[in-house]
Amino acid sequence: MKRGGWTASLVILWLWGTLAPAWAEPRTAHVVIVSMDGAAPWVLRHTHLPVLHQLYREGASTWDAETIRPPVTLPSHTSMLTGVEPSRHRITWNDWRPTNGVVRVPTIFAAAKRAGFTTAMFVGKEKFQHLFQPGTLDYFDYGGQCLTNPRVAVNGSDGDDCYTSAPAESLSARSVARRAAAYLMQHKPNLCFIHLADPDVVGHKYGWGSPEQRRSLEEVDRALHDILSALRKGGLRGNTVLIVTADHGGRGKGHSEDVLENVRIPWIAWGAGVRHGTELTRPINTCDTAATALWLLDIMPPERLDGRPVREAFRTR
Numbered sequence: 001m002k003r004g005g006w007t008a009s010l011v012i013l014w015l016w017g018t019l020a021p022a023w024a025e026p027r028t029a030h031v032v033i034v035s036m037d038g039a040a041p042w043v044l045r046h047t048h049l050p051v052l053h054q055l056y057r058e059g060a061s062t063w064d065a066e067t068i069r070p071p072v073t074l075p076s077h078t079s080m081l082t083g084v085e086p087s088r089h090r091i092t093w094n095d096w097r098p099t100n101g102v103v104r105v106p107t108i109f110a111a112a113k114r115a116g117f118t119t120a121m122f123v124g125k126e127k128f129q130h131l132f133q134p135g136t137l138d139y140f141d142y143g144g145q146c147l148t149n150p151r152v153a154v155n156g157s158d159g160d161d162c163y164t165s166a167p168a169e170s171l172s173a174r175s176v177a178r179r180a181a182a183y184l185m186q187h188k189p190n191l192c193f194i195h196l197a198d199p200d201v202v203g204h205k206y207g208w209g210s211p212e213q214r215r216s217l218e219e220v221d222r223a224l225h226d227i228l229s230a231l232r233k234g235g236l237r238g239n240t241v242l243i244v245t246a247d248h249g250g251r252g253k254g255h256s257e258d259v260l261e262n263v264r265i266p267w268i269a270w271g272a273g274v275r276h277g278t279e280l281t282r283p284i285n286t287c288d289t290a291a292t293a294l295w296l297l298d299i300m301p302p303e304r305l306d307g308r309p310v311r312e313a314f315r316t317r
Contacts, residue, residue, distance in 0.1 A: 025298050028271070030190055032193075032194065032231070032241070034224065034243070039220070041249065055270045059268045059276065062279065067265050082107050089104070090104065105302075107136060108293050110135075112297065115297070120137065120183055120192045122141040122180040122192075122193070123197075124176050134150070144166065144170045144179060171197060181229065184227070184230040203250050207252060239272050242270045244270070245265055245268070273315050274315070275314060280312060285307060291308050295311070
């Protein structure tokens, strides 16, 4: 190993050692992360969303978390699931480009698999295959298709050709959530990510805060109900932390500008060990989601993270 590699490893081990008292044992057996694509707090707060608002009241929550800059979907979700900024993960594009391969830095799923945990991902956009590192996911669902390998170039290959574009109806929030709910009940993965695309798709067409987008958020709220029902029916509610967040907000028909309406995102932790009814006041960044998931499962970070666990959301022991 090169001297630089040894140095980086020693730094990581030192950081882990300094955090060891706080990362002593798993705080929960399961972590489920739900990303509501394009769910802007300024819209969420004034839309009838009984499930989301109940989670907010009962959990440890804030409407004032922030995503990365620029606030766009694929780079933001990459930071959410790796814990590092775009300057490090280098996913700077925002569409599906098979020849670009998969993200080069470790995802939380890679770390979880190395620690012996089970993992799953359910997504509503095909570009999420850029986050599907081979061997890191027990189940990857895009449009009802379980992909065994990403359809991107990995190590010189052309990817998995046993794949067809998914019909739009299979990518709706309710469809994605129902498949995820069935999987949660049957397989009970330790780490699961669920992506609900509707608010972003509708926002780009009709505008953020439009009646059409508010209706799409109501569908997302019903999807959250499906997921919560699965946790209850699967016997998971007592040992699961649910994190509900977003990749960016929006205004007008876009979200690429560096303004608060685009950068602000919700961040809600709900479930086992959460300080119920807590308004989180310290600054929270989307990179903190990855760090929190690893901390909850007592998984050593694969490298130095830009995010840090949101310990304030959880009861001390």
